[in-house]
Amino acid sequence: MLKYENNIIFVDLIEGYITMLREHNHQATLSRVAISVLLALGSTLAFGSNDDPFFDLDLQEVLNLEITSVSKKPQTVSRAAAAVFVITSDDIRRSGASSIPELLRMAPGIQVGQISNNTWGVSSRGMDGRFTNKLLVLVDGRSIYTPTFSGVYWDVQDTVLADIERIEVIRGPGAAIWGANAVNGVINIITKSAAATQGGLVEASAGSSDRGTGSVRYGGKVGEIGHWRLYAKGFEREGSLVESTGARGNDFWQQQRVGFRTDLTPSGRDAVTVQGDFYEGRSGESAFLNKLSAPYNILTGTTQTVSGGNLLGRWQRDLSATDSFTVQGYFDHTKRDWPAHVNEVRTTYDVDFQYRTKRLSGHDLVIGAAYRLSEDEMSASYTGIPSNTLQFSTFIPASSSTSLYSVFIQDDISLLPKELVLTLGTKLEHNDYSGLEHQPNAKLLWTPSETTTLWGSAARAVRTPSRIDAGGMVNQTVLPPFTSRNPLNLPVLITAQGRVETETVVAYEAGWKQRITPTLSTDLALFHNRYTDLRTGLFGTAVCQPSGTPVSTFCFLAPGQTYVQQPTSGGNLAVGQSYGMELSADWRVRPDLRFQFAWTELRIRMKEEPSAFTTDREGSTPKHQLGLRMAWNPRSDIDVDLWLRHVSKLPLIAEGVPTVPAYNEADIRLAWRPSKDLELALIGRNLLHKRHKEFASELLDVQQMQIERAVMGRLSWKF
Amino acid sequence: MRSFRSLATAALSAILLMSANVWAQTVPREERIKAALLFKLVKFVEWPATALSGSAPLQLCAFGNSGVADALAAADGKPARDRIAKFRKPDSLSANDLKGCHVLYIPAGTRDIASGVPPTLRNRGGGLLTISDQPDFARRGGMIGLSQGENKMTFEINLRIAREAGIEPGAPLLELATVVD
Numbered sequence: 001m002l003k004y005e006n007n008i009i010f011v012d013l014i015e016g017y018i019t020m021l022r023e024h025n026h027q028a029t030l031s032r033v034a035i036s037v038l039l040a041l042g043s044t045l046a047f048g049s050n051d052d053p054f055f056d057l058d059l060q061e062v063l064n065l066e067i068t069s070v071s072k073k074p075q076t077v078s079r080a081a082a083a084v085f086v087i088t089s090d091d092i093r094r095s096g097a098s099s100i101p102e103l104l105r106m107a108p109g110i111q112v113g114q115i116s117n118n119t120w121g122v123s124s125r126g127m128d129g130r131f132t133n134k135l136l137v138l139v140d141g142r143s144i145y146t147p148t149f150s151g152v153y154w155d156v157q158d159t160v161l162a163d164i165e166r167i168e169v170i171r172g173p174g175a176a177i178w179g180a181n182a183v184n185g186v187i188n189i190i191t192k193s194a195a196a197t198q199g200g201l202v203e204a205s206a207g208s209s210d211r212g213t214g215s216v217r218y219g220g221k222v223g224e225i226g227h228w229r230l231y232a233k234g235f236e237r238e239g240s241l242v243e244s245t246g247a248r249g250n251d252f253w254q255q256q257r258v259g260f261r262t263d264l265t266p267s268g269r270d271a272v273t274v275q276g277d278f279y280e281g282r283s284g285e286s287a288f289l290n291k292l293s294a295p296y297n298i299l300t301g302t303t304q305t306v307s308g309g310n311l312l313g314r315w316q317r318d319l320s321a322t323d324s325f326t327v328q329g330y331f332d333h334t335k336r337d338w339p340a341h342v343n344e345v346r347t348t349y350d351v352d353f354q355y356r357t358k359r360l361s362g363h364d365l366v367i368g369a370a371y372r373l374s375e376d377e378m379s380a381s382y383t384g385i386p387s388n389t390l391q392f393s394t395f396i397p398a399s400s401s402t403s404l405y406s407v408f409i410q411d412d413i414s415l416l417p418k419e420l421v422l423t424l425g426t427k428l429e430h431n432d433y434s435g436l437e438h439q440p441n442a443k444l445l446w447t448p449s450e451t452t453t454l455w456g457s458a459a460r461a462v463r464t465p466s467r468i469d470a471g472g473m474v475n476q477t478v479l480p481p482f483t484s485r486n487p488l489n490l491p492v493l494i495t496a497q498g499r500v501e502t503e504t505v506v507a508y509e510a511g512w513k514q515r516i517t518p519t520l521s522t523d524l525a526l527f528h529n530r531y532t533d534l535r536t537g538l539f540g541t542a543v544c545q546p547s548g549t550p551v552s553t554f555c556f557l558a559p560g561q562t563y564v565q566q567p568t569s570g571g572n573l574a575v576g577q578s579y580g581m582e583l584s585a586d587w588r589v590r591p592d593l594r595f596q597f598a599w600t601e602l603r604i605r606m607k608e609e610p611s612a613f614t615t616d617r618e619g620s621t622p623k624h625q626l627g628l629r630m631a632w633n634p635r636s637d638i639d640v641d642l643w644l645r646h647v648s649k650l651p652l653i654a655e656g657v658p659t660v661p662a663y664n665e666a667d668i669r670l671a672w673r674p675s676k677d678l679e680l681a682l683i684g685r686n687l688l689h690k691r692h693k694e695f696a697s698e699l700l701d702v703q704q705m706q707i708e709r710a711v712m713g714r715l716s717w718k719f
Numbered sequence: 720m721r722s723f724r725s726l727a728t729a730a731l732s733a734i735l736l737m738s739a740n741v742w743a744q745t746v747p748r749e750e751r752i753k754a755a756l757l758f759k760l761v762k763f764v765e766w767p768a769t770a771l772s773g774s775a776p777l778q779l780c781a782f783g784n785s786g787v788a789d790a791l792a793a794a795d796g797k798p799a800r801d802r803i804a805k806f807r808k809p810d811s812l813s814a815n816d817l818k819g820c821h822v823l824y825i826p827a828g829t830r831d832i833a834s835g836v837p838p839t840l841r842n843r844g845g846g847l848l849t850i851s852d853q854p855d856f857a858r859r860g861g862m863i864g865l866s867q868g869e870n871k872m873t874f875e876i877n878l879r880i881a882r883e884a885g886i887e888p889g890a891p892l893l894e895l896a897t898v899v900d
Contacts, residue, residue: 062872318834
């Protein structure tokens with residue numbers, strides 16, 4: 001670069017003289033010459049001594065150079081025509097987080113509300129809840145979105161966090177590729193290949209809410225054709241605090257899991273991955289249960305027993321320079337005995353095929369087809385609770401087998417080579433509840449230079465009915481007699497039943513990614529979503545039970561009546577709009593100091609038909625979220641990490657949940673590596689408050705909890 | 720007017736100078752290490768006589784823009800093996816643009832290698848050593864894949880593919896690398 005740049009400048013200098021001689025215009029050319037001289041001088045200063053000392057080392061010494069971890073993420077501006085944020089393995093290590101939902105707080109546009117120490121509401125672009133239904137989540141290509149209630153059982157999603165390669169957080173619809181329920185976003189959790197996890201890793205931690213976490217991972221070779229790894233992990237965590245009493249909650253969390261991954265390259269053009277996990281554990285809850293006799297509402301600790309396993313195989317083959325295909329299949333089995341909710345057994349089989357070709361000049365075409373079979377068995381769960389407790393959910397029929405098949409096509413069309421790419425795609429998906437759904441997407445990507453990316457997108461995506469939507473009954477809550485919300489002499493039971501159809505979004509997005517300097521880059525995304533047919537409940541006529549006569553007849557005074565039922569019927573009677581902005585910035589001030597900033601603004605407006613209420617509450621979404629992370633290495637063997645967060649207030653998560661005030665929190669991690677194989681870390685989480693409330697379950701099935709400040713120590717040893 | 724112009728000139732020069740300085744100082748360490756590793760690897764590789772003959776310079780090519788390319792540019796003119804290294808940035812991965820390259824660095828994330836290395840980059844006996852930090856590069860048709868180990872740089876060699884191209888990695892290199900095929 002030294003020679004090259006100087007040559008250009010030298011040419012410039014000569015040109016300056018020539019111009020001067022030709023034009024006799026001393027004024028203009030003198031300044032031009034001055035610039036040239038200055039530049040030449042400057043570049044000599046800058047590059048002249050730019051003999052990188054690394055070039056003088058020998059190969060072994062180069063391999064021994066420590067990479068300060070701050071520069072892990074490539075500094076090139078992303079070329080994706082989507083609002084993508086990547087959480088790297090380095091971000092994961094430096095966050096000090098001990099669960100996947102905590103990691104997701106890094107991404108702009110993502111809302112993570114901790115309900116208890118083992119339950120989170122995680123959403124993209126608003127509408128957060130325990131049963132968030134518009135965010136699709138995949139682990140190594142396996143969907144972990146449950147079709148039972150919709151949403152993700154976050155308490156059973158885990159692995160050795162150090163084995164995660166990256167988490168891709170894509171806000172906005174991803175349905176044209178990933179299919180239904182990728183309405184507001186897709187999260188792809190991608191673990192490292194077995195080759196990247198060779199040797200041993202032992203991690204252990206303990207602290208104020210962590211009674212003990214331990215994991216062991218070991219990786220080796222499969223002859224000459226590939227690698228494997230095995231891991232085992234177990235942990236036990238304490239509950240948080242019950243807001244109303246200040247007592248320790250029952251939301252303990254205990255789990256053990258084992259898993260493996262094998263990556264083989266039987267030939268230069270084949271890549272085969274086989275992986276699997278098995279887990280079992282218990283997730284406690286400080287439950288809020290209901291019954292129709294005094295005391296009506298019971299605050300009690302319950303314990304969910306969970307277990308599951310999965311096995312996935314993937315084969316990628318390069319057919320030629322332009323063509324390749326991927327075949328993937330998996331099996332996933334989960335069991336959850338959830339007192340007062342459901343005793344659920346679910347088995348999912350999924351096969352997926354993708355073919356990619358660049359045979360047509362200017363086109364990058366991907367076509368795919370997929371089939372999924374999901375079988376479940378649902379029954380009531382009275383484990384550890386009285387038999388007259390109302391079940392929150394009843395599924396009709398008790399067991400079902402549903403299939404989903406889909407085809408998709410996506411083409412990247414280069415309108416101007418390397419500069420302007422038009423992406424057109426659509427997915428046609430058939431499900432047993434709502435039939436055929438089409439989910440098209442058009443995107444335009446413009447990269448006028450290496451440092452600038454501009455993009456725009458329009459897409460349609462759907463959320464298909466979940467099991468509870470398609471034939472379920474919900475007992476939401478019981479209002480005791482003679483209370484502020486129920487002046488009657490009988491308890492009021494609020495129920496929901498009815499068929500909910502597909503919800504639809506049409507989303508418009510635009511984004512600008514810019515590398516401002518080689519060390520500072522920004523990513524801005526703007527969006528406008530228009531939702532139709534959102535799920536609602538519609539208040540029906542309150543009736544006395546068991547007589548079934550309307551309350552307006554004063555039946556509650558008649559003898560023999562035990563409760564008043566306020567039915568609501570499920571439907572799709574709301575529309576909504578949201579607008580938002582997400583800005584992230586990444587600034588590597590020095591090789592040893594990096595700042596990452598995330599800012600989210602979001603406004604949602606729902607419009608319901610008279611007497612209907614939407615289950616996608618405006619008030620469960622904060623208007624503003626801010627995050628700032630600092631990663632500093634005062635010495636190459638010491639990490640200092642700071643993470644500041646602001647979340648504005650949540651006015652109404654659900655009827656009956658008081659406003660959750662805005663909060664600021666801070667996490668700190670200090671780590672020291674006495675040798676290259678050993679790391680000791682001290683982690684402080686939620687340091688600004690002794691306790692704070694973050695979120696609540698919209699089903700009102702969990703007591704309001706407060707999350708405590710936590711301090712823990714962690715040891716990582718590689719061998 | 721005149722003073723305005725000289726002020727503007729001075730300001731412009733200052734900005735240019737500063738930006739040049741910032742750029743030079745801030746090629747991330749990891750990228751510099753990769754560039755140095757790449758430069759040092761060359762010493763232990765034998766090219767076919769058809770590809771490297773006489774006293775022709777050893778051409779180090781870096782595709783696209785990357786920190787590695789910026790750092791590697793400084794190797795231009797340095798002695799490498801028994802000749803001089805020459806740094807070059809090819810415009811594309813076409814055979815024409817790559818003519819003369821002995822080493823080709825392709826930065827991770829480059830679209831052309833997203834689904835494996837195209838056969839045009841592994842001509843039999845072609846003598847082009849492909850290096851990338853794309854994950855699993857050496858497992859997907861590339862020759863040398865750079866990756867981050869325990870806070871250090873490590874590399875994988877696909878011996879079969881290298882040999883097919885007429886390139887013979889020396890024993891010291893194979894000792895330090897993970898040989899994947």
